[in-house]
Amino acid sequence: MKYILGSGSPRRKELLGMILxxxxxxxxxxxxxxxxxxxxxxxxIVCALSQQKAKEVFxxxxxxxxxxxxxxxxxxxxxxxxxxxxxGKPSSxxxxxxxLRQLSxxxxxxxxxxxxxxxSDGQVMEKVFPVSTDVTFYPLxxxxxxRYLDTGEPFDKAGSYGIQGYGGLLVExxxxxxxxxxxxxxxxxxxxxxxxxxxx
Amino acid sequence: MKYILGSGSPRRKELLGMILxxxxxxxxxxxxxxxxxxxxxxxxIVCALSQQKAKEVFxxxxxxxxxxxxxxxxxxxxxxxxxxxxxGKPSSxxxxxxxLRQLSxxxxxxxxxxxxxxxSDGQVMEKVFPVSTDVTFYPLxxxxxxRYLDTGEPFDKAGSYGIQGYGGLLVExxxxxxxxxxxxxxxxxxxxxxxxxxxx
Numbered sequence: 550m551k552y553i554l555g556s557g558s559p560r561r562k563e564l565l566g567m568i569l570x571x572x573x574x575x576x577x578x579x580x581x582x583x584x585x586x587x588x589x590x591x592x593x594i595v596c597a598l599s600q601q602k603a604k605e606v607f608x609x610x611x612x613x614x615x616x617x618x619x620x621x622x623x624x625x626x627x628x629x630x631x632x633x634x635x636x637g638k639p640s641s642x643x644x645x646x647x648x649l650r651q652l653s654x655x656x657x658x659x660x661x662x663x664x665x666x667x668x669s670d671g672q673v674m675e676k677v678f679p680v681s682t683d684v685t686f687y688p689l690x691x692x693x694x695x696r697y698l699d700t701g702e703p704f705d706k707a708g709s710y711g712i713q714g715y716g717g718l719l720v721e722x723x724x725x726x727x728x729x730x731x732x733x734x735x736x737x738x739x740x741x742x743x744x745x746x747x748x749x
Numbered sequence: 750m751k752y753i754l755g756s757g758s759p760r761r762k763e764l765l766g767m768i769l770x771x772x773x774x775x776x777x778x779x780x781x782x783x784x785x786x787x788x789x790x791x792x793x794i795v796c797a798l799s800q801q802k803a804k805e806v807f808x809x810x811x812x813x814x815x816x817x818x819x820x821x822x823x824x825x826x827x828x829x830x831x832x833x834x835x836x837g838k839p840s841s842x843x844x845x846x847x848x849l850r851q852l853s854x855x856x857x858x859x860x861x862x863x864x865x866x867x868x869s870d871g872q873v874m875e876k877v878f879p880v881s882t883d884v885t886f887y888p889l890x891x892x893x894x895x896r897y898l899d900t901g902e903p904f905d906k907a908g909s910y911g912i913q914g915y916g917g918l919l920v921e922x923x924x925x926x927x928x929x930x931x932x933x934x935x936x937x938x939x940x941x942x943x944x945x946x947x948x949x
Contacts, residue, residue, distance in 0.1 A: 567915060567917070567918060568918065687940070712927075715767060717767070717927070717928060717935070717936060718767060718768065718935065718936045718939055719936070720926070720927075720936060721926070721936065721937075722882075722925050722926055723923065723924075723925075723926075723927060724922070724923075724924045725922050725923075726920070726921070726922055726923075727912075727917070727920075727923060728917060735918065736887065736917060736918045736919070736920060736921065737921075739918055740887070
């Protein structure tokens with residue numbers, strides 16, 4: 550069985566390495582921005598993104614290796630602000646500051662949707678599951694926000710923070726799975742893959 | 750101001766590095782096993798341990814450098830099992846297996862007590878605060894326990910697991926501060942030290 554991580558995130562790569570000794574990284578080429586989102590809630594959006602990304606990688610790999618048994622793991626993470634806004638990556642320093650002000654002193658949700666798509670014994674299997682974690686931020690002053698922006702950490706991250714880095718200093722508490730906030734709920738994924746017969 | 754971490758834990762050293770660019774590690778020589786614990790609950794025990802450890806380092810450093818302004822940070826972490834047993838480090842592989850069976854499929858508490866003891870402007874300041882995080886384990890089979898023991902990770906850790914390593918695969922969810930489970934609630938510590946005027 551060949552395992553493929555359909556995401557270029559170094560954090561997901563590190564987490565997946567905890568349960569798989571060997572896998573290939575093949576970032577998805579699915580066009581996120583082109584996806585229809587009308588009438589979908591945050592959880593439906595992130596599930597669809599994760600599924601479409603995995604599907605694209607699965608199809609691309611199969612085209613070149615039609616006989617090979619494969620298992621593609623795709624993941625997508627979004628931050629839902631206390632007001633219900635779906636937060637992606639910030640477009641600028643000012644946008645990042647705006648997001649952090651919105652998260653300050655309150656609780657938001659981080660949802661990662663994982664898709665496992667496999668071809669095993671000639672059968673295609675697919676499973677999509679979302680995992681949600683509540684994250685509560687300390688109240689943040691403008692100085693603290695500016696300092697955090699100066700670390701450079703917010704700019705490639707949904708919601709403008711990374712909990713595993715200096716962003717952890719902004720967080721008072723979480724309720725749920727920690728690695729899910731980092732980008733991959735690997736403990737749950739391990740159990741799902743075992744249940745599907747894709748992991749010993 | 751000279752900062753001193755009064756603990757030899759590499760995990761605490763890494764976490765403290767997030768808020769202090771420079772500090773000295775000076776593990777405490779306080780004799781834990783000799784400490785009176787009669788009639789104390791888990792939280793009182795860990796607070797006393799953290800305080801006594803910091804005090805010993807503070808006194809030792811001051812003896813040689815009586816004029817120097819210093820700030821000693823001490824920490825101690827315990828795991829309280831669902832039955833209320835205070836779990837330290839395991840004494841053997843069998844002991845580690847026993848602890849993991851006790852934590853399986855239920856919620857326990859991890860309490861880290863932090864002591865900040867400083868000499869600043871000729872004044873001695875001291876603050877001790879405990880932080881508690883609830884950790885819920887997945888139900889663990891014997892195979893999973895044996896596999897985890899084989900990683901070698903449990904043997905130097907209170908409660909026989911490390912959440913930042915493969916132990917994270919055993920955890921379904923937490924409620925509270927994650928870094929507190931790792932060994933130092935650094936986000937809270939930063940705020941306490943600022944309030945004491947010991948950090949900008």
